[in-house]
Amino acid sequence: MSITKHNWTKEEIIALYNKPMMDLLYEAASIHREHHDPNVVQVSTLLSIKTGGCPEDCGYCPQAARYHTDIEGNDLMSVSQVKAQALRAKSSGSSRVCMGAAWRNVKDGPEFDQVLEMVRTINKLDMEVCCTLGMITENQAHRLAEAGLYAYNHNLDTSEEYYKEVISTRGFEDRLQTIANVRKTNVTVCSGGIIGMGESIEDRAGMLVALSTLNPQPESVPINALVAVEGTPMEEEKPVEIWEMIRMVATTRIIMPETQVRLSAGRMNMSREGQAMCFFAGANSIFAGDKLLTTPNPDVNEDMKMFEMLGLNPQKPFTKVSQPQTVEAENSQFAPLGEKPKWSRPGHTIEKNIEASGKEK
Numbered sequence: 025m026s027i028t029k030h031n032w033t034k035e036e037i038i039a040l041y042n043k044p045m046m047d048l049l050y051e052a053a054s055i056h057r058e059h060h061d062p063n064v065v066q067v068s069t070l071l072s073i074k075t076g077g078c079p080e081d082c083g084y085c086p087q088a089a090r091y092h093t094d095i096e097g098n099d100l101m102s103v104s105q106v107k108a109q110a111l112r113a114k115s116s117g118s119s120r121v122c123m124g125a126a127w128r129n130v131k132d133g134p135e136f137d138q139v140l141e142m143v144r145t146i147n148k149l150d151m152e153v154c155c156t157l158g159m160i161t162e163n164q165a166h167r168l169a170e171a172g173l174y175a176y177n178h179n180l181d182t183s184e185e186y187y188k189e190v191i192s193t194r195g196f197e198d199r200l201q202t203i204a205n206v207r208k209t210n211v212t213v214c215s216g217g218i219i220g221m222g223e224s225i226e227d228r229a230g231m232l233v234a235l236s237t238l239n240p241q242p243e244s245v246p247i248n249a250l251v252a253v254e255g256t257p258m259e260e261e262k263p264v265e266i267w268e269m270i271r272m273v274a275t276t277r278i279i280m281p282e283t284q285v286r287l288s289a290g291r292m293n294m295s296r297e298g299q300a301m302c303f304f305a306g307a308n309s310i311f312a313g314d315k316l317l318t319t320p321n322p323d324v325n326e327d328m329k330m331f332e333m334l335g336l337n338p339q340k341p342f343t344k345v346s347q348p349q350t351v352e353a354e355n356s357q358f359a360p361l362g363e364k365p366k367w368s369r370p371g372h373t374i375e376k377n378i379e380a381s382g383k384e385k
Contacts, residue, residue: 032236032279037229041275045267049305052274056306059281065331066120066284066309066339068154069113073142074100074125074135080193081377082181083257084221084250087126090381093255100125100135106142110149116324118312119341120152122177122214128194129159129367132360136164137353140171144350147172152341154214159198159367162205166358169209172350174342175244176206177214183230186223188372195368203238212243212345216286219272220250220264228272236279243344244309245283247272249290257380264290266298270305277306284309284344296330303334 040048056062076097078087086093110121123142130136139157146153155168156177168176180199181187187196199215206213217231235242249264269290276285286309287302294302312324331337341347351357 028241028281029279030237030239030241032233034226034229034233037232037236037275037279038225040278041225041229041271045271048271048274049301052277052306053304055281056277056308060284060308062303062308063336064308064339065303065336066286066343067118067312067327068120068122068152068286068309069109069116069118070122070124070311071101071106071109071113072126073106073123073139074098074127076126078126079128081191081374081381082193083190083374083377083380084218084253086253086256088256090377091255091257092380092383093253097126100138103138103141103145107145107149110146110151113312114149114151116312117328117338118151119339120154120174121146122154122156122175122311124156124177125158127158129365130157130161130164132164132362136167136360140167140353143168143171143173144352147174147348147350150341150347156214159194159202159365160205161361161363161365162208163358163361163363165205165209165211167356167360169211169348170351170356170358172348173211174345174348175212175214177244177246178202178206179216179218179246179248180231180234181217182221182223183227184234185230186221186227188370189374190221192370192372192374192377195370198367200234203242210348213238214244214246214286215242216244216246216248216288218248218250218289219268220261220290221258222261232276232279241280241283243283244286245276245280246286246288247276247307248288249293251289251292255380255383257374257376259380263293266294266301269294269298270301273302273307274305286310296333299330300334303336308339
């Protein structure tokens with residue numbers, strides 16, 4: 025049994041990433057089989073519960089209010105709407121619902137209370153619940169945990185060095201602090217990043233250093249390929265080659281052997297053969313459904329056909345970590361504090377983000 029290592033260096037990870045492909049695949053697949061059933065893949069459904077209008081300037085994101093994209097914004101969904109979507113996801117084979125809201129950070133109040141009720145509702149359906157709501161405080165993390173949250177997603181996106189070329193409205197350290205706040209609860213951590221944003225292999229390795237040196241390592245690591253959306257600063261970026269995705273998945277599997285590696289955004293551009301290679305390399309989690317927040321995703325029926333062809337089975341809920349208990353709102357030990365944390369605003373400028381903001385639609 026391989027031992028989880030928490031002191032990977034950038035040089036070691038680059039050496040892994042650049043190995044001859046057959047050697048890299050053999051090592052990754054061997055480690056994958058030590059820690060996971062190679063024929064089981066966790067299926068999640070990603071639901072945008074509040075779309076558009078985000079005040080951040082993430083260069084890849086069509087939900088940023090400052091960019092001129094065709095995204096139609098919507099207010100926070102109702103609990104009943106979310107329940108209906110969760111039941112639909114469950115019937116199609118998903119074991120987890122991930123709810124995303126286009127917020128910079130969570131603010132105590134009626135909307136967060138509504139999200140907590142969504143968490144309670146889905147957990148009672150015997151499904152894993154994940155949220156990605158932006159930055160959260162320790163108290164907010166505890167409130168989510170009490171409601172029955174299984175996982176919290178907060179991606180690092182890229183290396184700390186390249187981060188300043190992508191986002192100027194929040195700091196890299198804030199992302200790490202949010203993960204640290206989640207770690208003070210029983211909620212699992214989902215954190216990964218995006219490739220294809222113009223970063224170097226060194227930057228990809230730097231992101232994996234930041235993730236793999238966390239102790240414990242994230243229970244889930246999404247590897248996203250940039251989906252270049254017209255109107256965003258990254259609209260001209262070229263699609264990631266499938267070989268880059270395979271190398272990234274395999275490298276992630278080797279350095280984080282117990283983590284579920286999620287094949288995330290960008291699957292619309294991948295053939296079944298390419299996805300099969302990613303599963304062989306160690307990916308054992310996908311997002312199903314026709315959309316990933318706002319970008320296209322393969323139809324769930326197509327995914328199930330692919331699973332049948334490859335002999336893959338959807339993972340049952342609570343296989344890795346037991347189901348959290350739900351505490352009703354009236355019995356909560358953690359009251360809203362009305363916090364106003366000083367999340368950072370680095371203050372530097374990113375020329376292509378500014379240019380995209382000034383373009384006419």
